[in-house]
Amino acid sequence: MRDAPSLGEMIDEVAARFRVSDLYYGHGYDNPWDEAVALVLGVGEFPDDKSVLSQPLADVLRRRITRLATRRIEERIPLVYLLGKANFAGFEFLMEPGVVIPRSPIGQLIVNRFEPWLSTIPRNIVDVGCGCGCIGIACAFKFPGVEVLLIDDDPGAVELARRNVALHELGDRVEVLHSDLFASAGDSMFDLVISNPPYVDSVDMGSLPSEYRHEPESGLAAGDDGLEVVDRLLTELPGRLASLGTFVCEVGGSAPALLRKYPQLPFIWPDLPQGGAGVFLLHASDFAQTGARSSA
Numbered sequence: 355m356r357d358a359p360s361l362g363e364m365i366d367e368v369a370a371r372f373r374v375s376d377l378y379y380g381h382g383y384d385n386p387w388d389e390a391v392a393l394v395l396g397v398g399e400f401p402d403d404k405s406v407l408s409q410p411l412a413d414v415l416r417r418r419i420t421r422l423a424t425r426r427i428e429e430r431i432p433l434v435y436l437l438g439k440a441n442f443a444g445f446e447f448l449m450e451p452g453v454v455i456p457r458s459p460i461g462q463l464i465v466n467r468f469e470p471w472l473s474t475i476p477r478n479i480v481d482v483g484c485g486c487g488c489i490g491i492a493c494a495f496k497f498p499g500v501e502v503l504l505i506d507d508d509p510g511a512v513e514l515a516r517r518n519v520a521l522h523e524l525g526d527r528v529e530v531l532h533s534d535l536f537a538s539a540g541d542s543m544f545d546l547v548i549s550n551p552p553y554v555d556s557v558d559m560g561s562l563p564s565e566y567r568h569e570p571e572s573g574l575a576a577g578d579d580g581l582e583v584v585d586r587l588l589t590e591l592p593g594r595l596a597s598l599g600t601f602v603c604e605v606g607g608s609a610p611a612l613l614r615k616y617p618q619l620p621f622i623w624p625d626l627p628q629g630g631a632g633v634f635l636l637h638a639s640d641f642a643q644t645g646a647r648s649s650a
């Protein structure tokens with residue numbers, strides 16, 4: 355009888371299968387090895403430490419890993435959905451199909467508390483289009499004591515965000531609101547508005563890899579130019595940003611369309627050393643000086 359494989363051997367086996375399977379990596383990992391490590395360690399909730407690699411793998415875990423690896427290959431399901439959890443900005447979040455997978459490079463800015471872009475520590479923060487709640491919850495950890503509002507118009511995302519707030523025991527200062535942008539937020543003003551809205555234009559939607567087809571189209575597609583939701587945000591923001599407020603938003607590959615459409619706005623594009631692109635910042639004073647009407 356063959357000895358039980360070690361974790362390291364199982365990682366090698368899964369990585370070898372992934373390498374020859376023409377998978378697309380865009381949901382937290384960018385290569386077959388890292389995704390194999392995440393799968394094997396994630397199933398058994400093992401620490402990401404070389405010391406566990408020689409540990410024998412229980413047969414029940416080996417079978418589950420093999421089954422999930424097969425689904426990843428044959429169905430092109432993103433690993434995060436298979437595991438039911440995702441990592442973002444150093445924190446773990448519950449995940450489920452029907453909600454867009456966390457991967458925004460805004461996480462890099464959160465880790466550094468948006469330095470040097472904020473003029474003062476925010477008194478309150480809102481995450482518009484929060485999905486699973488990862489951006490707002492990570493901000494709550496990085497800005498202790500600050501009130502955070504999570505907004506989404508999808509009931510499934512709202513429910514998942516509430517579960518993640520409870521998981522991280524932040525219910526005393528993180529609220530989740532079912533709302534179409536700011537529609538149900540009363541007359542609240544915010545020091546920091548963050549959004550990772552849908553921004554994929556119609557051309558790119560037609561050529562997305564199979565893995566992205568498992569995510570809700572409503573969380574990705576944003577019209578011909580990818581700016582349907584961003585247009586609405588820029589229109590509403592002058593009435594929502596406090597006088598020293600800052601807006602942080604991801605538009606990804608729709609950045610060129612944004613620049614063409616709003617040539618009067620002084621967008622700031624911070625460096626993202628860990629990869630990613632298309633994240634901009636604007637300050638409340640930018641709207642006061644130039645307005646947000648597009649040139650389209």
